[in-house]
Amino acid sequence: MPELFASLVPAFAQDAWNLLPPLVQYLATVLFKILLVAIVVILIVAFSTYFERKVIGSMQARVGPNRVGPIGLGQPFADVIKLLVKEVIVPAKSNRFLFVIAPLLSLIPALATWAVIPVNDWFVIADINAGLLYVLALTSLGVYGVILAGWATNSKYAFLGAMRSAAQIVAYEIAMGFALVGILMAAGSLNLGEIVRAQEGGLQYWFLWPLLPLFLVYWISGVAETNRAPFDVAEGESEIVAGFHVEYSGVAFALFFLAEYANMVLIASLTAIFFLGGWGSPFEGIAAFERFHDNLFFGWFFAGGFPWLFIKMAFFMYTFFWLRATFPRYRYDQIMRLGWKVFIPVTIVWIAVEGAMAWFEVGPWAGLTG
């Protein structure tokens, strides 16, 4: 596929490109890739807010946004413009520097994690060996934005929200990390591309089946990590108004909003990559469809490609909204109990089961010990 794009570029442009020094070529390629991924992620985030309001609207027998543009599609942009022109208020007794930097600290890790995420067989910004560790390290940084926002605001409500969020994220991170240990054992690699390739061959090879308990733990922990309903006690509006972002307005609030949705998109994509075969197609292994694999227009449907990752991601985004519309908020002590006393033991047991299966060469792990 990259060769196809290369053949579309006119010859004189290729010559001019080859004249550039290698360092400039490298930097230009990487910058272009980063821009491409960042813009696509931000667009997905913008439209997922619209998607959320439509989905929840239909679940509650309402219409949802339908005023701006055709069927309300311009709503995300109207919201962004509204937030951009609103005044940013910094509370007088707050810590100004940390107050301003906190939204950035929660957004940057969510976007930076995309560096190692393979959206395709050949498109990934940084194809590093320790990709899984990088994902774990960066997702654990998102909590700083929340804690600092809560503290710098100098308000009791915001502080309570920050405390709740910090304890919750630290608790669920451990369960998430253990679930990823299971992935690591099954795939035999920390590279996200290798993890997807280990699930190649169609629906029945996805890690979803042998790692079903870990999948459930990872997904629910992902919902808790992003502070989404039913785990949204960090901003529980009926108890502590809006939690850590009580005093944020305008652009600063928009950044928190963006960070929350970027994190959701990230968790949805990671779940698709770890458990649902990433860009792989569920019909990959079926011999009858193999003759369509080279088709330029719908070959991806059978051979796998970026659209499949997008479809799986969209499904998990839908599940986020579905959960929000369905469940009431968890009580705080129940959240802690679920994280520490249910999920962590479940993951540890399943890792032991996986180890035993690999040792006795049962199922998909035959040959891993050799």
Place this chain on the structure above:
Amino acid sequence: MFQAILFYMFAAVLVGAALGVVFSRNPVHAVMFLVLAFFQSACLWLMAEAEFLAIVLVLVYVGAVMVLFLFVVMMLDIKVEEVQRGLTRYAPLAIAVALLMTFELIQLIWMRNQGEGSATGFAPYPEGYSNTESLGSVLYTEHVYAFEIAAVVLLLAIVAAITLTMRKRPGLKVQNIAKQVAVRAKDRIRVVKMDAEKKQ
């Protein structure tokens, strides 16, 4: 050249952040400077091709330890003057430790240069070499006993920490989760059948 520029940039920010930890008046700022310092050292380790250690430094120290630090520091209401007095009181000890560390580092570098001729840098690893894989392959085979001992020590620390902080408070109201989950409608609601009362 490019690498040297990057190295000096990271190193300069690291030194600046370390000074910030010591000299900042606000404890929360000090913690954030420490986070920055960890980040910069992780970047330096990445440049030395120790990507596993670098990422684990961020994961463990920045992602977990410093979050708990921040948690505690934010809860404490520390007076700025006390922090200032502490700085002058502990300064001699700090300077002594710093001098000792510097001496050790210089000796280490000097010894390296004595031994292997001109050891000016690391030889780059071959293409496709995975730091994580090679660490894992010796950690669980050659050094498995040391690894297990470390695990036991950590477990001991966890148990000790819990026993030190656990206290039984009389009169504490606790919910019995198993009981709550097992509750059925008939345990809570009694449907009473009554005859309609006659009109007076």
